Amino acid sequence: MKAPVGSKLTERDVTPEAIYLNRRQYLKASAVGAAALMAPALKASEAAPSADPAPLWLQSQNKQASSSPFSTTEKLTPYEYVTGYNNFYEFGTGKDDPEKKGQDFKPHPWQVTVSGLAEGTGTFDLEDLLKGLAVEERIYRLRCVEAWSMVIPWLGVPMAALLKRLKPLSSARYVAFETVYRPEEMPGQGSFFAAIDYPYVEGLRMDEAMHPLTLMATGVYGRSLPNQNGAPLRLVVPWKYGFKSIKSIRKITFTDRQPQTTWEKANAREYGFYANVNPAVDHPRWSQAEERRLPSTLFASNRVPTLPFNGYADAVAGLYQGMDLTKYY
Ligand SMILES: Nc1nc2c(c(=O)[nH]1)N[C@H]1C(S)=C(S)[C@@H](COP(=O)(O)O)O[C@H]1N2
Ligand SMILES: [Mo]
Numbered sequence: 007m008k009a010p011v012g013s014k015l016t017e018r019d020v021t022p023e024a025i026y027l028n029r030r031q032y033l034k035a036s037a038v039g040a041a042a043l044m045a046p047a048l049k050a051s052e053a054a055p056s057a058d059p060a061p062l063w064l065q066s067q068n069k070q071a072s073s074s075p076f077s078t079t080e081k082l083t084p085y086e087y088v089t090g091y092n093n094f095y096e097f098g099t100g101k102d103d104p105e106k107k108g109q110d111f112k113p114h115p116w117q118v119t120v121s122g123l124a125e126g127t128g129t130f131d132l133e134d135l136l137k138g139l140a141v142e143e144r145i146y147r148l149r150c151v152e153a154w155s156m157v158i159p160w161l162g163v164p165m166a167a168l169l170k171r172l173k174p175l176s177s178a179r180y181v182a183f184e185t186v187y188r189p190e191e192m193p194g195q196g197s198f199f200a201a202i203d204y205p206y207v208e209g210l211r212m213d214e215a216m217h218p219l220t221l222m223a224t225g226v227y228g229r230s231l232p233n234q235n236g237a238p239l240r241l242v243v244p245w246k247y248g249f250k251s252i253k254s255i256r257k258i259t260f261t262d263r264q265p266q267t268t269w270e271k272a273n274a275r276e277y278g279f280y281a282n283v284n285p286a287v288d289h290p291r292w293s294q295a296e297e298r299r300l301p302s303t304l305f306a307s308n309r310v311p312t313l314p315f316n317g318y319a320d321a322v323a324g325l326y327q328g329m330d331l332t333k334y335y
Contacts, residue, residue: 060230060238061114063133067141068161068225076219077145078317083156085227087300092234093150094253095202096185096192103194104234111191113237113254122182122260125173132238136224139163139171143228144221146244148251149283149316155297160242161225166216174212174260182209182265183241184257202272208241208252209265209279211325219244219321222255245315245322247281278335282326283316287335 058065094104097111116132141161149155169181185206189196195204214220221242224230231237236253243250249269259265269277276290285295294312302308315322326334 058229059114061133064114064136064224064230064238067136067139068228068230071141071143071161071225074142074144077143077159078147078157080145080147080157082145082159083300088156088158088226089232089234091156091300093152093248094234094236095200096194096204096206096254097234098194099201105232107193108233111188111233111237111254113231113233116238116256118239118255119257120172120259121257123175123178123262124260125175126171135168136163139167141224142221144242144244146219146221146242147316148242148244148248149297149312151247151249151277151281151289151294153292153294153297153312154300154302155310155312156300159227160221160223161228161230162221162223162242164218165220165222165241166218168222169215169258172258172260177262178260179212179262180209180260180265181212181215182207182257182259182261183252183255184259185252186254186256202268205256206252206268207265208250208267210241210243210250211264213325214243217322217325219318245283245318247277247283249277250281280326280331280334282322282331282335283312284314284331284335285312286314287332 060068090105091101092104093101094108097104097107114132117129118132118135119129120127141163143159143161145157145159147155148158174181185204186192187195187205189204192204194200210220221244223236223240223242224238226232226235231240236251236255239255240253241251241255250267264279267277267279269281270279283294288294296309297312299308299310313319
């Protein structure tokens, strides 16, 4: 296996979770309440691991992250699982393919093309797109439609802050996202037997995209995103199944029509546009009532009940008032 681009260490050599856990101990010991919440989440002395291959501007923006009151206090899923058990079919369908086969992918330099119903259309360098936006740490549950889940400490900017600077027109009712298409760096995209169409596409209703919980992630576990987690920029929508959280975003399009999404195109009966986590609506081939909270083993399967909207119902159920969620799954 190759080391990450621009470094001699592999991610596992640097045990960032140890750094992370130390910091949490420190936060607990030093202060409580609002003051602690406002403190920078990452101290200079606890810099991202040296394996972080991102450009310095991004490392430094991520390092200034502040903690968020939206974070869960549940036990974090270990770094090895967050970065070693992934779905990123562009690199293969095995859970360890993205880490193993994703290391030749080059997420820098990066540009994002914005089009459609907005004033701020054009192609932007990632640095300019993110400039001046405050990064937050958000510890969220991630619930995959396959019925496993993790607790992940993301870094990122509120999607609303990013989209507002693109000045969407009032006629924009949806926002669509597209993953980069680079078959030469993403072996799954070139595969003749690909399970899904590429580029991967996703979308949100505008009010979902602007919701305060919706994050444009730029990092995880105190460092910039590893390739397998969707470097350099990926969506995180914690109340929806994981497949909505599109990785390595290259295009953003504002539109007045509900965008097509990859998994709906692949199998509309099994995967809908909304994809809100819902224990009451089973997948046609399995129950969604419970999930395996990773790590789970043969002896400790770690089953926990799945909660409506993945536990974020208080914050988001209002977005779907009057909608039949068995129909709009
Ligand atoms: N471009 C792209 N984005 C993607 C996927 C993918 O295959 N390709 N998989 C999705 C699925 S099914 C899940 S569960 C999450 C997994 O994110 P993680 O690997 O960072 O935990 O990414 C989502 N985003
Ligand atoms: Mo998923």
